[in-house]
Amino acid sequence: MSEWMVTATLALTILTTAILVEWIARARHPGTLFFLRLGRERVASDDARATRLRIGNAVITALGIAAVALPLGEHAALAAVLVCPLLQTGWLIAEIVGAAKSAVPEKVPGRYAVLLEDPPGVRDYVSVPLQLAHVLLVLVAAAVFAWIVGRLPAEIPAHYDLHGNVDRYASPHELWSLGAIALFDLVLLWFIVWAIARERWALPEHEQARYTALQLDRRRIMVRMLEWIMLLVNVAMVLVWLVIPLEVLLGVEGLVGGAVIATVILATVGPIVPMIVFVPRLLKVRDALVAIAGTEVLGTRDAGWRWGGLIYYAPEDPALFVPRKVGIGQTLNMARPSAWIFLVAVVVLPIAISLGAIALAQ
Amino acid sequence: MSAYRGDGAVRSIVIDLDGPVPLYRQIADGVRALIARGHLAEGDTLPSVRKLGELLGVNLNTVAKAYRVLADEEVVVLRHGAPVRVAAAPAPSAAVTIDEVSQRTLHDWVGRARLSGASEEAVREVFEGAVRRFYRDDEGGER
Numbered sequence A: 001m002s003e004w005m006v007t008a009t010l011a012l013t014i015l016t017t018a019i020l021v022e023w024i025a026r027a028r029h030p031g032t033l034f035f036l037r038l039g040r041e042r043v044a045s046d047d048a049r050a051t052r053l054r055i056g057n058a059v060i061t062a063l064g065i066a067a068v069a070l071p072l073g074e075h076a077a078l079a080a081v082l083v084c085p086l087l088q089t090g091w092l093i094a095e096i097v098g099a100a101k102s103a104v105p106e107k108v109p110g111r112y113a114v115l116l117e118d119p120p121g122v123r124d125y126v127s128v129p130l131q132l133a134h135v136l137l138v139l140v141a142a143a144v145f146a147w148i149v150g151r152l153p154a155e156i157p158a159h160y161d162l163h164g165n166v167d168r169y170a171s172p173h174e175l176w177s178l179g180a181i182a183l184f185d186l187v188l189l190w191f192i193v194w195a196i197a198r199e200r201w202a203l204p205e206h207e208q209a210r211y212t213a214l215q216l217d218r219r220r221i222m223v224r225m226l227e228w229i230m231l232l233v234n235v236a237m238v239l240v241w242l243v244i245p246l247e248v249l250l251g252v253e254g255l256v257g258g259a260v261i262a263t264v265i266l267a268t269v270g271p272i273v274p275m276i277v278f279v280p281r282l283l284k285v286r287d288a289l290v291a292i293a294g295t296e297v298l299g300t301r302d303a304g305w306r307w308g309g310l311i312y313y314a315p316e317d318p319a320l321f322v323p324r325k326v327g328i329g330q331t332l333n334m335a336r337p338s339a340w341i342f343l344v345a346v347v348v349l350p351i352a353i354s355l356g357a358i359a360l361a362q
Numbered sequence B: 001m002s003a004y005r006g007d008g009a010v011r012s013i014v015i016d017l018d019g020p021v022p023l024y025r026q027i028a029d030g031v032r033a034l035i036a037r038g039h040l041a042e043g044d045t046l047p048s049v050r051k052l053g054e055l056l057g058v059n060l061n062t063v064a065k066a067y068r069v070l071a072d073e074e075v076v077v078l079r080h081g082a083p084v085r086v087a088a089a090p091a092p093s094a095a096v097t098i099d100e101v102s103q104r105t106l107h108d109w110v111g112r113a114r115l116s117g118a119s120e121e122a123v124r125e126v127f128e129g130a131v132r133r134f135y136r137d138d139e140g141g142e143r
Helices: A003-026 A044-069 A074-102 A128-149 A172-198 A208-250 A255-269 A272-293 A337-361 B023-036 B049-056 B060-072 B100-115 B120-135
Strands: A111-115 A156-160 A166-170 A321-323 A330-332 B012-016 B084-086
Touching (some): A003 A272, A128 A208, A172 A208, A172 A321, A172 A330, A208 A272, B023 B120
């Protein structure tokens, strides 16, 4: 892989986070800041907050790209790629928390209706073609890899430095770990869809039919967005998984470099596209739901919403997943022990495994 | 499922977490009203305690208590390991008189309304609304 390709790939990862933060900071949906409902008109201090975030984001991005592009050495470039997205998203989260605290707290009514029958299930939300494509992707990739791996030498390049030189060799079977990540992504997608299907169906006492149709829409849009995001991420994963052994098998130089670039683009820019397509639709549905029921989180406990509505902690509510009060999507009822198990399984475990793998590779 | 597609949901229970009425009584009242209005018939099954607890967002013990109250009134049949079923409800008949406890409940209610300063018209309106609700299903088309 040539030097400029490495630089471009590293810069792209910083730039992608920058684009996402800029998109959220620039959002001008009425009565909202960073897509969260303020419960009041947007005022000058909100715009100042958004401007501050945009300037901070631009400065961090410029410094990060400079650290990658200027000849400061590998460590500076790697540090920039690791630290910049953390700083960009950290700043965004800090501004979101600030905005949530400055929002007028919306009282969630304790009065709602519930239908005495089974709510729609997972099958009412998923797209069969997308799910089939995803399962086929993972299965076919596994089959192709299983075919290739038997024809490879006992040791193949397992790790490259920033200049594209091989700095570690290992058994080709080690690459099954990439397949495991793809499978983990698929299972995670299924779990989130299942969680969306299990969210409580609390209805207002009036306009129940329209509210119901909107809720179905809201959940279908969320599921569709996640299906696309995870599919794009896994296409990227499969690309790397197959290209590394193919380069060795076919003896073609430069395949891996191209695949890495394609992967970085697919895995970073890719998920932003479904967000840009689906988030405006979600916001429209949210506005319509709020117009009917006064809130998007009907059926949750008002006292359970903490930290300006960012955290839900309601021991008396048996729900594990509830709609997010601030922002869009879902959040966990942190009073349920299963919420912590879920967090550990989905956030802590993959990070620990990745760090462990990096440590082993050193 | 059909009701969730928006073609006339009728079998709903309203719950008020902030209201003065205990939750188990709200659930029992809700189920009783559905049966009285003919939205649940004899032999129909009700959601399990766990399911209804999740649907409503209330503790399982609260639902269990509501079902016990309804079983004591012989409105539902509770059998261990079997789904909760709606019991037979007698059709309105001139031969059936209103028991003393129910009469006293109504008298209490009218008395309290009088002391709160409500007019006779207001009391009649609420009473007749309740009669219409359970005997003529006036709200049937609303949901």
